[in-house]
Amino acid sequence: MAGASGAWARLWRRLRPPRRLRFTREGNWFVFLALAIGLAAINTGNNLLYLLLAWLLSFILASGVLSELTMRGLRVTRRPAPEVWAGQPFLMEIAVENGKAGLASFSIEIEDLIDGRPLDKKCYFLKIPPGKTQRTSYRHTFSRRGRYRFDGFRIATRFPFTLFRKSRDTDDGSEVIVYPRLTAVPRLPPRPRHLGSGQSDRLGRRGEFFGLREWKDGDDRRAIHWRSTARAGRLLVREVHDEIERRVTIVVDNALPAAVVRALDAGERLREDGPTLDALERAVSLAASHAAAYLDGGWGVAVVGRGLTVPLGRGKAHLARILRELAVLPATTEAVALGAADAVGDRVLIVPAGVAAAGRPTADHVLEA
């Protein structure tokens, strides 16, 4: 069945109009000129004017054929930056391989397509020799977090005479997760019971020994207890007392009014949804910023939201996980319950400004974004 559907897809790709043609300004003038010469030829019967008209028409044909030749046999690939942040520019590398055996491609423009629409930035390749690959990159900034799906590429050219812009779309789907925007946030004071403990905020092995636990991704390798590890046959790390105490759960409430959520799901936009949606975005951004700050301080961080639970963890890998989850955290209604918060550590509740929702837990800090 997969084979059959693949064949249908291939057939469908072949049947759909493969090229788009758009007149350039020069092309419009050229056609106007051809019409004028044609009228003059008909009016006067001067065969040399007919000859010029024929040449102009063949020029249009030549433009079509040469642009087709230059666009054929191109394979485009992209390589996004490892991390993409909302509001921050990133570089996307575009590579174009000319698969033709003996024909160079000239004047090629590549545009990335998202939801069928090209990005505002084009990559231009003056000449791609046969059998060679050329690379360039474009800079772009996503305003909002989320999962962005690149559908493919638009390969275009105005070669050879700038009369038309010919383009074709190719399928090459891939995704980019855009992390929430990170902002500088002040360190929140810990719970009162921790005051005066004199423990360092730095990640490390200092502090009173508490016990052993299994190694988790992101743990400091220096904390590995090698003797116990050898005995147990798996990696074990020392857990010190201040690590137990330096835990925080960041609760981000992603509930919005039901009408707004329904409208968002339907793709419509309500008059009042802008402020609430922006508030949610700010809340998510604040949660990500605090998570990064806590993790940087050596704290264990868990993040919960409605439909979201990221268990306690530490280190850069854990931060990446939190950012990924927050990047795609959708707006939901208060009907969806918040995930369970860690009972031991601190608790920071972040809510969108102006949005009331039921089921919010108590917290050491309540921040409104």
Place this chain on the structure above:
Amino acid sequence: MRFAATHKTTSYLAVAFAFLAMVGGGTVSPLLVLGGAVGLALSWFIEPPRWNLDRFAWVFTVVAALGLIYSGLLAVSTGDYLGHGGGFLIILTVARASTRRAARDWQQLYLLAFLMLVAGSVLNGELGYAVCFFGFVITGTWALILFHLRREMEDNFLLRHADPRASQRVEIRRILESRRIVDRRFLLGTGLTSVGFFVVAVIFFLSIPRVGTGFFFRGKGGTHMVGFSDGVKLGGHGRLKNDSTVVMRATLSAREFHGRRAPYVYWRGAVFDHYKRGQWNRSPSSPSTISWPERLPGNRERRYLPLPGVNLAGEGALAYARANAVLQDVWLDPIGADVLFAASTPLAYEFALPSNERRPLEKNDEIRVRHDGPLHYRAWSILEPPPPDALAATYSAPPGAPPDGDPYRQLPSEITAATRAKAEEIVAGATSDYAKAVRLRDWLQTNLSYTLDLRDPDGREPIDFFLFERRAGHCEYFASAFAIMGRVVGLRTRSVNGFLGGEWNEYDGYIAVRAGDAHSWTEVYFEGHGWVTFDATPPGEADRLGRGSGAWTAKLRRWFDTLRFQWNKWVIDYDLTQQLSLFRSIGKKLSGGGRAVSGAGKAVTRFAKRWGALLGALAVLGALGWYWRRTRGRRRAAAPTRADRERSELARLYEKAARRLAQRPAAVTPRELARQLAERGAAGAAQLEELTEIYYAGQWGGAVGDDALARARVLAADIDAAARAARR
């Protein structure tokens, strides 16, 4: 090869070809042509960085204005709008070439070159135009491709994406000097491609329906020949005898007239009936040409002339002509006269009717068509003279009929008694009018000699001077003497001016008639047979140019003449008739090929008969399904959500507002443009920056709302107002 140098070279070549195509016709002032050539050559060296062209930008404007005034005044005063328009184009081209800086200047140079080519299509219809046109096609294609690359480079190169700051352009000069962009292979490939598309252009040219209503062509006017208009004075043709300029080319359907040893053909043209004081004219009393016109498709006309003994009216006329006459396709260059030439005794002519032209006065079985350029027409003629026995059995003028009122027996009073007596003496004892004519012809051929060394008769009657004192002359004297002496002895005669023979072109199978082939002879009327040719000029003397030699120079000349002929035949004179004929012959060839595969076709037909209905139904269903799926997909895709509509409006607002302030190059993003304008302190830049951010938020952040849209509208209006104020 360096990119910039290659681009410059090809561009200059294209301009040079267009320049030559226009001035090759010789109608533009030689001073301007020389000045233009020198100016273009000098402009090669005038370019940055050697010259700071910013200081000379005004030159173009001043020169253009002066050129316009100069050309305008000359055109109005002389009435030669085309010639002086061409001169103005030269001035503009030199000025633009000398002040070229950026891509736009090159673009204007190409446009001017093309306009020169257009002007050349009117001012120059010679073969040289074809050569220049072909050169322009090749070099113009190179130049335009390289120009495209150059402009794309200037627009796009190079953006440092890795730089955290705004993208910056790097020095374009380095890329323009690159040797890696174009090489010989590139030029060869694009050159061959342009040749291919030249062939396509030729196919287009042949295929575009010829529905033109007139002919607008201003060539050099061709060779101006005397002797073919309303009158001719004795002595005109002699001066042309050594002129080998080809004035007419003709193909004949009869193979016995092909080759260098074939019989000579008398190309009959102007016919005169009235002689007085050494001058032949068409008298007012001479009969107008009687012909039966037949309208043909493509604004063409076929006219049948009467032939005694043959009823040529009606449908049988062409059939008779086809069966008995020799078909001639004639390409006549402009020779300053409107008469059409055809071999010996013409039966019919076919030609394109000129538009809005009064028909010229036609007498003595002449057919005349006004034409300023080359003219192609067809003619059918009887080349074989009637048998002598039949002519001997009839008479020229009815016996006993007085000559009064018969224009072909008119004799001026100044014809001397000696001439009259000599005529009577020659024909004494002749038993028929035909015998009289033969005797007169033979006497003239044997007793007088041919010469081009003419002398002034010093007041004597020219024929008398020729017969009794000089006793030598050229064809006009022989023909005139024959005609007048014939009239003295009762024959109905008229003088004919035309061409004799011509050079056989072995490459293309046509007769090239030269100006030096001009000839005069006489026609004698015989009841029941019409007008019969009598040439009293001594044979072998009239044809000084001969049928063409076998020397390599003559062969080379004929080969070039073939090219010119083909150019005139297939380009300059190509018309609806030729087009129809061409496609008919292609159709025949295709149908011939079709018969070869008809066996396979029959099998397909049998299969189609059995399964055709089912396959057809399936095909229709499949097509409908495909169409439904496509349109459904489009409908789905096309149904915009409110967010889409808002995004579209936002994009429209942004594009319109941005355009009011600056043209955004392809490689510059909206944000970069806004920043550039702000750095320049342009009016409305601050509003554009804000609008750009709203645009970005809408396009990529999904944040469009009524407030954002309302704000965008306000900003767009502010930008519009700022742009207006700045322009004021």
